[in-house]
Amino acid sequence: xxxxxxxxxxxxxxVKRCRPQVISAYPITPQTHIVEDLAQMVANxxxxxxxxxxxxxxxxxxxxxxxxxAGSRVYSATTSQGLILMAEVCFNxxxxxxxxxxxxxxxxxxxxxxxxxxxxxxxxxxxxxxxxFYAEDNQETADLHMIxxxxxxxxxxxxxxxxxxxxxxxxxxYEPVDLPSQEEVDAYLPAFTPYHRLDAAMPLSMGMxxxxxxxxxxxxxxxxxMHRARxxxxxxxxxxxxxxxxxxxxxxxxxxxxxxxxxLIAMGSICGTAKDAVDEMRDAGRKVGLLKIRTYRPFxxxxxxxxxxxxxxxxxxxxxxxxxxxxxxxxxVKAALYGSDIAVYDYIIALGGRDVRKRDITAVVDLAEKxxxxxxxxxxxxVL
Amino acid sequence: MTAAELIAFAAFEGxxxxxxxxxxxxxxxxxPVQAFVRFSDKKIRLRSQVYEPDYIxxxxxxxxxxxxxxxxxxxxxxxxxxxxxxxxxGRVPEGVKVYVVxxxxxxxxxxxxxxxxxxxMGAFAAATGEIxxxxxxxxxxxxxxxxxADKNVSAAERAYSLIGGxx
Numbered sequence: 276x277x278x279x280x281x282x283x284x285x286x287x288x289x290v291k292r293c294r295p296q297v298i299s300a301y302p303i304t305p306q307t308h309i310v311e312d313l314a315q316m317v318a319n320x321x322x323x324x325x326x327x328x329x330x331x332x333x334x335x336x337x338x339x340x341x342x343x344x345a346g347s348r349v350y351s352a353t354t355s356q357g358l359i360l361m362a363e364v365c366f367n368x369x370x371x372x373x374x375x376x377x378x379x380x381x382x383x384x385x386x387x388x389x390x391x392x393x394x395x396x397x398x399x400x401x402x403x404x405x406x407x408f409y410a411e412d413n414q415e416t417a418d419l420h421m422i423x424x425x426x427x428x429x430x431x432x433x434x435x436x437x438x439x440x441x442x443x444x445x446x447x448x449y450e451p452v453d454l455p456s457q458e459e460v461d462a463y464l465p466a467f468t469p470y471h472r473l474d475a476a477m478p479l480s481m482g483m484x485x486x487x488x489x490x491x492x493x494x495x496x497x498x499x500x501m502h503r504a505r506x507x508x509x510x511x512x513x514x515x516x517x518x519x520x521x522x523x524x525x526x527x528x529x530x531x532x533x534x535x536x537x538x539l540i541a542m543g544s545i546c547g548t549a550k551d552a553v554d555e556m557r558d559a560g561r562k563v564g565l566l567k568i569r570t571y572r573p574f575x576x577x578x579x580x581x582x583x584x585x586x587x588x589x590x591x592x593x594x595x596x597x598x599x600x601x602x603x604x605x606x607x608v609k610a611a612l613y614g615s616d617i618a619v620y621d622y623i624i625a626l627g628g629r630d631v632r633k634r635d636i637t638a639v640v641d642l643a644e645k646x647x648x649x650x651x652x653x654x655x656x657x658v659l
Numbered sequence: 660m661t662a663a664e665l666i667a668f669a670a671f672e673g674x675x676x677x678x679x680x681x682x683x684x685x686x687x688x689x690x691p692v693q694a695f696v697r698f699s700d701k702k703i704r705l706r707s708q709v710y711e712p713d714y715i716x717x718x719x720x721x722x723x724x725x726x727x728x729x730x731x732x733x734x735x736x737x738x739x740x741x742x743x744x745x746x747x748x749g750r751v752p753e754g755v756k757v758y759v760v761x762x763x764x765x766x767x768x769x770x771x772x773x774x775x776x777x778x779x780m781g782a783f784a785a786a787t788g789e790i791x792x793x794x795x796x797x798x799x800x801x802x803x804x805x806x807x808a809d810k811n812v813s814a815a816e817r818a819y820s821l822i823g824g825x826x
Contacts (some may be wrong), residue, residue, distance in 0.1 A: 279671045280662075412704070444706050448680040449664050451671060547704030632707040 277451040283454045286378055287312030289417040291322045293424050295350035297342035299327040299335040300442040303357040304390050305442035306380040310352055332357040336364040343373035344481055346472030355382035358396045368435045369404025369482045374427035375435040382442040383627045391628020392442040398595040398603045404497050406436035406504055407571040408541040413452050416440040421464055425511040430470045432504050436550040441544040463518055507546035507574050526575035528567040529582050535564035537640055538583050540608055541592040542568045545631055562609035563640055589619045590643035596623050620648020662696035662776035669790040669798035670698045678703045714787055716779050723749040739777050739782050758786045760818050769814035781815030785822035792819055
């Protein structure tokens with residue numbers, strides 16, 4: 276049943292129904308409401324979990340890592356500087372193959388200090404070995420948490436995941452969300468069965484020292500698991516659709532791409548605004564569509580190439596910047612389309628919370644059609 | 660933001676999709692803040708702020724002059740302004756219908772505090788017809804309990820009746 280609620284509350288409610296056994300997190304804007312809600316649920320005995328309060332994000336994810344290694348289903352949430360403080364633990368969690376699920380309430384990084392949204396934080400952890408899922412709205416955000424646990428805990432995968440949703444734009448927005456009941460979540464997501472865990476009766480080491488004879492093979496195995504996660508995500512998404520009637524059985528989602536000349540590519544909440552802009556452009560007779568990237572890791576290169584094989588021009592909206600090179604999504608889309616004759620242009624947009632309107636999306640399409648791209652969009656040149 | 664959230668809740672109760680969100684990052688009582696609400700028969704995908712409002716609610720009329728509260732309003736749109744002075748000093752764009760309500764006094768009398776969210780919701784419901792009084796009451800009883808719910812409902816009803824007479 277659809278109910279109107281804040282995005283952060285929807286996340287807390289679905290996380291509760293995923294039955295994490297250990298939660299550790301440190302509050303940071305705009306993630307705070309999620310962990311406040313969960314702390315209250317634990318205090319009220321609505322959620323039978325250990326909630327470990329800590330003094331920093333580094334400790335929060337370290338506590339999660341230990342609890343996961345001991346065989347628990349664990350959860351955390353963070354954003355921005357908090358995620359960057361976790362960076363070392365992020366690499367360790369992936370390397371130790373612990374299926375931790377963490378919500379990222381996407382926010383820009385300082386300096387200059389900004390509490391507002393872009394996706395620089397999770398993009399900065401691109402190479403950490405975590406799966407990265409991006410949600411367009413609060414329904415998709417909630418649903419992707421269930422899928423994330425299912426994919427991560429698959430014994431063929433055993434990797435951690437970020438479920439990313441845009442800070443403030445989704446975290447603080449009240450909109451209708453249909454939350455599955457506890458029984459429905461239980462039917463979709465069985466209890467966690469660890470593949471291996473810390474056990475005094477059967478001692479083992481995790482995250483140990485690997486000499487040059489072994490290190491590369493560990494990295495290779497992580498990379499293979501990341502690639503296997505493509506099929507695991509599709510399978511988990513298909514099962515989700517069968518049970519709940521919402522389709523996440525693809526790493527990408529096309530919107531009005533049939534017969535499109537120009538395709539926009541984007542991740543996260545900007546896709547909603549872009550869909551409305553596409554509708555307006557279609558009404559005006561322009562052949563424009565959108566390809567939404569749902570999983571940034573694993574990156575859906577083959578899916579992008581397949582979905583866009585008939586377009587002439589691609590405009591990528593990047594809410595991040597790899598300083599000195601361009602947007603992270605645009606760079607990877609160009610690699611995915613290498614060898615085709617499709618013109619791919621990248622637009623750095625909406626950094627630090629700058630608002631994006633339908634007319635901005637249309638203006639980007641105008642630029643792409645003129646062959647102008649690989650640029651920041653919407654700069655206030657008067658303050659430069 | 661509380662008012663926006665409650666209006667969205669009440670509108671959704673009335674059978675339309677609704678979305679409410681703050682102008683992010685500066686939510687604190689006493690500072691000029693904005694929050695936005697959209698209603699639609701279809702699922703709402705648009706995430707930008709509202710630049711051309713059909714309706715505005717001004718919770719503190721002393722903002723008028725410092726902030727162009729009427730910006731983007733078109734003829735036929737409606738402004739609801741909390742003020743003690745019906746003849747407030749502000750340039751209203753042509754064709755914008757203005758309702759004034761002394762929500763602060765109503766809130767002080769009904770709630771004992773000058774928090775005008777729920778009073779202005781009553782005024783909004785009456786002035787725009789976008790939400791029904793019973794949806795509004797349901798939203799308030801969902802948010803508040805016991806005597807606080809009763810007090811907020813009567814504050815909203817007083818403003819609803821006042822504006823209802825004028826509309």
